[in-house]
Amino acid sequence: MRLCRERIPTVMHEEPKMKGLLVSVLAVGTAVAAWMFVDGTSPSNRRKVPGSVFTLVKEGRVRADIVIPAMPLDCERYAADELKHHIDKAFGVSIEIVKEDKKKLQRYPYHIFVGATAAAKAINLPGRKLKKNEWIVKTFGNGLYLMGRDSDIKYKDIGNIWNPTIYATIYAAYDFLEKELGVKWIWPGPTGEVIPKRNHLELVKIDRTGIEPLEERILHGTAPWGMPKIGFSNEDAAARFYAGQNKFLVRHRVGRRRRTKSGHAFEKWWKRFGSTHPEYFNELPGGKRCPASVGALVTLCVSEPGVWKQAVADWKVWWENVGSKNGFEPWVNSCENDYVSLCQCKRCRSWDEPDPRFAKNRYWNGSMSFDDLMALRKERGVYGLNAMLSPNRWGIPKDDPRKRQLPSIADRYARFYNEVQKEARKVNPAARVVGYGYVNYLEPPKKTKLDPSVVIEYVPRSYFPYDREESEYFRTCFLGWKNAGAKEFTYRPNFMLAGGNYPFDQGRLILEDFAFAYTNGMTACAFDSLRGSWACHAMMDYALIRAFRDPLHGYERAREELLSAFGSAREEVAKYFDGIYAYTTKWAFDDFHKISWQNSTGGNHGGGSYHNCAAILGEYFDEKFFTENYRLLDSAKKAANGDKEVVARIEFLRKGLRDAELTRRTRIAEKAMKAAPDDKAKAAAFDAAFKAMNDYRASVENEFVCNFRYEARSELRMKWPHKENVTAVKPAANKKSLEY
Ligand SMILES: [Zn+2]
Numbered sequence: 001m002r003l004c005r006e007r008i009p010t011v012m013h014e015e016p017k018m019k020g021l022l023v024s025v026l027a028v029g030t031a032v033a034a035w036m037f038v039d040g041t042s043p044s045n046r047r048k049v050p051g052s053v054f055t056l057v058k059e060g061r062v063r064a065d066i067v068i069p070a071m072p073l074d075c076e077r078y079a080a081d082e083l084k085h086h087i088d089k090a091f092g093v094s095i096e097i098v099k100e101d102k103k104k105l106q107r108y109p110y111h112i113f114v115g116a117t118a119a120a121k122a123i124n125l126p127g128r129k130l131k132k133n134e135w136i137v138k139t140f141g142n143g144l145y146l147m148g149r150d151s152d153i154k155y156k157d158i159g160n161i162w163n164p165t166i167y168a169t170i171y172a173a174y175d176f177l178e179k180e181l182g183v184k185w186i187w188p189g190p191t192g193e194v195i196p197k198r199n200h201l202e203l204v205k206i207d208r209t210g211i212e213p214l215e216e217r218i219l220h221g222t223a224p225w226g227m228p229k230i231g232f233s234n235e236d237a238a239a240r241f242y243a244g245q246n247k248f249l250v251r252h253r254v255g256r257r258r259r260t261k262s263g264h265a266f267e268k269w270w271k272r273f274g275s276t277h278p279e280y281f282n283e284l285p286g287g288k289r290c291p292a293s294v295g296a297l298v299t300l301c302v303s304e305p306g307v308w309k310q311a312v313a314d315w316k317v318w319w320e321n322v323g324s325k326n327g328f329e330p331w332v333n334s335c336e337n338d339y340v341s342l343c344q345c346k347r348c349r350s351w352d353e354p355d356p357r358f359a360k361n362r363y364w365n366g367s368m369s370f371d372d373l374m375a376l377r378k379e380r381g382v383y384g385l386n387a388m389l390s391p392n393r394w395g396i397p398k399d400d401p402r403k404r405q406l407p408s409i410a411d412r413y414a415r416f417y418n419e420v421q422k423e424a425r426k427v428n429p430a431a432r433v434v435g436y437g438y439v440n441y442l443e444p445p446k447k448t449k450l451d452p453s454v455v456i457e458y459v460p461r462s463y464f465p466y467d468r469e470e471s472e473y474f475r476t477c478f479l480g481w482k483n484a485g486a487k488e489f490t491y492r493p494n495f496m497l498a499g500g501n502y503p504f505d506q507g508r509l510i511l512e513d514f515a516f517a518y519t520n521g522m523t524a525c526a527f528d529s530l531r532g533s534w535a536c537h538a539m540m541d542y543a544l545i546r547a548f549r550d551p552l553h554g555y556e557r558a559r560e561e562l563l564s565a566f567g568s569a570r571e572e573v574a575k576y577f578d579g580i581y582a583y584t585t586k587w588a589f590d591d592f593h594k595i596s597w598q599n600s601t602g603g604n605h606g607g608g609s610y611h612n613c614a615a616i617l618g619e620y621f622d623e624k625f626f627t628e629n630y631r632l633l634d635s636a637k638k639a640a641n642g643d644k645e646v647v648a649r650i651e652f653l654r655k656g657l658r659d660a661e662l663t664r665r666t667r668i669a670e671k672a673m674k675a676a677p678d679d680k681a682k683a684a685a686f687d688a689a690f691k692a693m694n695d696y697r698a699s700v701e702n703e704f705v706c707n708f709r710y711e712a713r714s715e716l717r718m719k720w721p722h723k724e725n726v727t728a729v730k731p732a733a734n735k736k737s738l739e740y
Pocket of ligand 1: 282283300301302303304343344345346347348349
């Protein structure tokens with residue numbers, strides 16, 4: 001018999017400190033309390049739990065099996081595999097998974113019925129049509145029933161967030177694992193699995209249901225599609241990383257229950273209508289109607305009735321041939337192209353509410369000629385005007401956008417959405433317009449009231465630092481759109497692009513504002529981007545991903561959960577994480593801006609932006625930062641008292657820190673080399689630093705420390721000499737699955 005090594009969950013339940021340890025589990029949904037026995041006393045003293053109805057493991061011996069339907073769906077198999085994985089680890093056993101078959105069912109006195117089993121049907125479960133993403137956890141007779149609304153999605157596609165993720169039997173399994181076994185997942189891979197050890201578990205009556213609060217819970221950047229084959233030493237390592245990350249995200253229910261179409265909707269319009277319908281497009285200085293940049297980035301003359309009619313005519317064709325046949329919501333995608341909106345025509349301008357900033361802005365007050373525009377484009381590149389006319393801070397722009405005179409043209413966009421909504425409703429009463437609150441229509445409409453059917457996809461201006469001022473700006477704008485009549489929002493930030501592969505945490509305000517968005521109409525979120533810097537962003541990423549399925553969960557509770565994975569090293573590890581938080585949030589925009597533009601690598605954004613994260617590392621950190629944090633991790637390791645799991649988690653954090661340190665050294669060597677182009681020793685020093693960094697990454701690439709592919713892509717844009725790995729095989733990219 002294995003030793004009873006008790007590690008009791010400390011966050012899901014505030015367990016009373018008493019003999020026998022009865023732990024209250026508050027059920028979500030149909031709030032029925034359950035009790036579970038997590039007895040740490042010696043088996044000889046064990047008494048049966050009052051009201052116990054189900055024994056999973058009795059003094060180290062498995063008393064139940066996992067029963068899946070005779071013809072299981074792949075998601076039911078996935079749920080069973082996940083149950084087995086965690087139960088085996090928790091109890092040191094090997095629980096059996098069996099297909100529903102009466103002869104086999106006699107082997108154990110209890111059964112965990114997973115999915116749509118005949119046993120469930122026999123007791124009238126679920127008894128009604130479950131909603132998408134809805135699940136049930138229920139004890140009855142000698143069974144524990146874990147089931148939810150499912151679909152016949154393939155095993156390998158579980159976690160593909162581009163299609164609806166309808167497999168709530170998996171969610172029921174996770175709910176059981178979290179609430180009754182105290183399991184937590186703090187990052188991808190084995191060291192991130194927190195599975196309390198025990199040798200006995202009885203359950204009393206459980207009867208609860210639940211549903212994910214958000215319709216869509218999306219992180220972009222979760223797949224390797226479109227990335228060069230760099231950063232990992234071979235494709236197997238890359239595939240392993242993405243699979244582990246994927247599983248982690250499924251465990252946190254990242255996914256969606258509805259299929260919607262949004263994103264820049266008019267990218268093909270210039271090609272289609274540039275010569276036949278110039279009136280569809282923005283009027284630029286000099287009366288020209290054409291792209292200020294490239295065709296796909298042209299913006300519309302949104303007050304033009306032909307535009308509304310064309311948008312709805314396009315939608316009608318799509319809806320009849322594609323949308324309605326493939327489970328899409330009847331949303332009319334009216335999200336503008338990816339550019340600051342430019343139409344200066346009289347009608348569009350008459351739709352704008354007065355704003356003194358129009359007169360102070362060179363573009364809007366008529367001081368810029370068409371030639372000026374073209375010169376600016378030449379000088380600043382494709383997105384040159386964007387940087388000048390919008391408050392975006394998705395990188396570090398040269399001019400502080402807070403100091404610019406940037407009038408908002410949100411009233412014209414609100415009217416545009418209303419007009420398209422009116423047209424669309426004629427075609428289909430259920431049609432709903434989705435449009436952005438974005439770039440120079442991020443600040444809310446002043447006067448126009450939105451049609452209540454319109455969904456606003458809100459894209460905050462922020463990047464780094466995400467400070468109180470940014471938070472206030474976001475809240476004012478978001479609330480403004482709500483007050484203008486928006487009932488439903490998709491929240492679509494870009495600030496998770498910040499932070500590179502180095503220790504970073506600006507999570508507190510992000511979490512506060514996430515909760516704010518939820519209480520004010522957010523029904524979906526889509527964050528760009530998941531960097532996958534798991535070791536260095538552990539706290540921020542865990543807190544955010546945890547909030548996806550409980551938007552009011554908050555940073556502090558998530559912090560406690562994560563720290564509870566460090567046993568007796570908790571206090572020391574808390575110092576490490578709190579230090580990172582303090583270090584990140586001490587940066588004011590002006591200070592960061594300074595080191596950013598000292599390290600410009602070209603373009604509209606300074607160093608430390610998402611495409612050149614590593615550029616600022618020489619100045620952002622000093623040597624002391626690393627020595628002090630290694631020291632903290634050393635003392636944490638000491639405090640772990642030899643607990644192997646805790647030590648492995650501390651070492652995981654150290655690996656992220658080491659990667660950041662080596663990346664910083666590479667950057668410093670690169671700058672020295674560039675400062676002395678004829679100095680061969682400096683060039684050799686850079687080569688050596690770059691090699692040391694890559695060698696180190698290869699040595700830890702199977703441990704989910706960081707998405708090295710993502711980081712290498714950013715470094716490649718800085719012209720660091722990453723080479724495609726020679727063993728590269730074509731990833732199983734499926735372009736179709738990227739469409740949504
Ligand atoms: Zn116009």
